[in-house]
Amino acid sequence: MISTIIILCLVSFAETITATSVHDGDTFRSGKQSYRLWGIDTPELDQRWGVAAREALRQLLYGREIEIEQHGTSYRRIVVRCEVGKQDVSLELLKMGLAWYWPYFAPDRDDYREAEADARKARRGLWSDTKPVPPWEWREMKVKK
Secondary structure: HHHHHHHHHHHHHOOOEOOOOEEOOOOOEEEEEEEEOOEEOEEEOOOOOOOHHHHHHHHHOOOEEEEEEEEEEEEEEEEEEEOOOOOOHHHHHHHOOOOEEEOOOOOEEEEEEEHHHHHHHHOOOOOOOOOOOOOHHHHHHHHHH
8 A cells, every 4th residue: 555655656756748949968847948967967068078978868869759757956947866768868978978977966866876887997989088078167167257
């Protein structure tokens, strides 16, 4: 009985949307609503790998049904965990080496941690750079200028 109630709560929490545009590697829109991917941070558009991250997200999402699970808000965006088919979108970007895992916002995601570690080891995407600059440091440097 309790497990049925929990399952019903989880099912009602999920929503299906379609991406109508992709802003950058971790932000997209469906209609007028903006969404931010949960658990990761991707390079800014004016940063090396930023455009590649945006294009990867566009290929993963654009025109496809996306299952979202809300995890709060950030700068007027709804923070969501996304799945397309059976693929966790944040996990796919980590595997491609186009994102940093952000454990503060998505604790206990060993699969995210491992995907980033595997991408680093294989020197995929941004990990092919000698010293990739995390986007939070990039944003901080821009504010100081």
